[in-house]
Amino acid sequence: MINPPYHAAESRYSDMKFARCGKSGLLLPKISLGLWHNFGDVDTLSNSRDILHYAFDHGITCFDLANNYGPSYGSAEETFGAIMKKSFMPYRDEMVITTKAGYDMWPGPYGNWGSRKYLFASINQSLRRMNLDYVDIFYSHRYDPETPVEETLQALVDIVRNGKALYIGISRWPFKQSEYAYAYLKQRDVPCLIYQGRYNMIDRGVETSGILDQAYENGVGFTAFSPLEQGILTDRYLNGIPEGSRASKGNFLKAENITPELVARLNSLNAIALERGQTLAGMSLSWLLKDNKVTSVIVGSSSVRQLSQSLRSLEKPDFTEDELDAIDRILLI
Numbered sequence: 001m002i003n004p005p006y007h008a009a010e011s012r013y014s015d016m017k018f019a020r021c022g023k024s025g026l027l028l029p030k031i032s033l034g035l036w037h038n039f040g041d042v043d044t045l046s047n048s049r050d051i052l053h054y055a056f057d058h059g060i061t062c063f064d065l066a067n068n069y070g071p072s073y074g075s076a077e078e079t080f081g082a083i084m085k086k087s088f089m090p091y092r093d094e095m096v097i098t099t100k101a102g103y104d105m106w107p108g109p110y111g112n113w114g115s116r117k118y119l120f121a122s123i124n125q126s127l128r129r130m131n132l133d134y135v136d137i138f139y140s141h142r143y144d145p146e147t148p149v150e151e152t153l154q155a156l157v158d159i160v161r162n163g164k165a166l167y168i169g170i171s172r173w174p175f176k177q178s179e180y181a182y183a184y185l186k187q188r189d190v191p192c193l194i195y196q197g198r199y200n201m202i203d204r205g206v207e208t209s210g211i212l213d214q215a216y217e218n219g220v221g222f223t224a225f226s227p228l229e230q231g232i233l234t235d236r237y238l239n240g241i242p243e244g245s246r247a248s249k250g251n252f253l254k255a256e257n258i259t260p261e262l263v264a265r266l267n268s269l270n271a272i273a274l275e276r277g278q279t280l281a282g283m284s285l286s287w288l289l290k291d292n293k294v295t296s297v298i299v300g301s302s303s304v305r306q307l308s309q310s311l312r313s314l315e316k317p318d319f320t321e322d323e324l325d326a327i328d329r330i331l332l333i
């Protein structure tokens with residue numbers, strides 16, 4: 001059977017909330033979709049397509065990619081490019097599409113880290129794979145201590161000036177280098193739009209390092225990646241490690257990390273979520289979204305069902321002090 005042509009749902013903006021990204025003019029959906037897992041050439045194209053359609057039909061306008069998402073490297077961008085061509089092209093101006101470079105992508109000295117050579121080659125490749133003329137946000141995926149920081153930052157400025165990206169972001173940069181980047185980019189009239197960092201109920205590193213406050217004080221948006229701690233902060237592991245889950249595959253999330261002690265804590269968190277009338281996934285995202293310093297959370301999903309649960313987090317933004325204290329006690333924070 002031939003797939004019918006895609007028409008985006010008329011109701012797509014009825015439930016999504018949008019927030020201004022730092023001091024910029026750009027509004028981002030509170031929930032973005034990340035394509036790190038589940039969109040590679042090892043995955044089922046029809047499932048990837050269904051998730052993308054569902055996302056856009058429910059107001060997720062921001063799609064987060066990187067050059068090496070897959071596996072294989074580049075294939076998540078190819079999948080997105082195929083859907084772009086077939087379904088999303090009429091809606092391009094309703095979308096914020098992001099990509100990144102900074103980790104290993106191709107062999108040799110020019111396929112990794114932060115040189116001008118790598119960043120320019122990578123953005124050109126990403127645009128080809130995604131069937132795009134430009135991306136909305138181009139990120140430096142990590143700080144490169146071996147390349148002069150000015151070379152990396154000037155390449156980002158020039159990528160914008162060349163029309164290959166509208167805005168610049170940095171991801172996983174340390175505090176000190178982020179401060180330098182914010183000042184450098186501002187002086188060149190290409191202010192940093194957004195910082196992308198790991199943040200969830202379990203991993204609060206961006207609070208303790210000051211990264212979250214720093215972005216806010218610099219008028220830079222903040223987007224949280226792995227907001228569900230790769231699925232740990234959901235009902236996925238409440239009763240063991242299911243077949244097909246990320247921990248069962250063992251690449252980025254290891255089965256040995258799902259300890260009995262962790263599972264006990266997750267069950268206690270789940271009890272709070274149920275009392276709030278939420279799934280654990282929903283509560284974990286609501287917990288992030290309660291903070292107005294968090295512009296958007298980038299969720300991963302291996303099914304439409306999971307994404308629909310994540311979207312329901314928008315319904316319960318408020319926590320009582322007792323709930324917040326109980327969560328911290330369970331997580332020993």
Ligand SMILES: NC(=O)c1ccc[n+]([C@@H]2O[C@H](COP(=O)([O-])OP(=O)(O)OC[C@H]3O[C@@H](n4cnc5c(N)ncnc54)[C@H](OP(=O)(O)O)[C@@H]3O)[C@@H](O)[C@H]2O)c1
Binds near residue numbers: 246299310
């Ligand atoms: N800048 C960076 O360096 C960086 C690093 C990592 C990620 N990111 C970005 O952040 C995005 C999200 O990262 P992530 O995939 O680690 O995010 P996540 O939202 O913490 O985890 C997503 C995984 O959790 C499980 N899940 C999601 N919703 C669920 C639900 N309702 N019930 C049960 N399980 C659920 C699924 O795992 P199963 O596969 O087990 O079903 C899903 O693949 C990435 O796609 C990428 O765009 C950026």
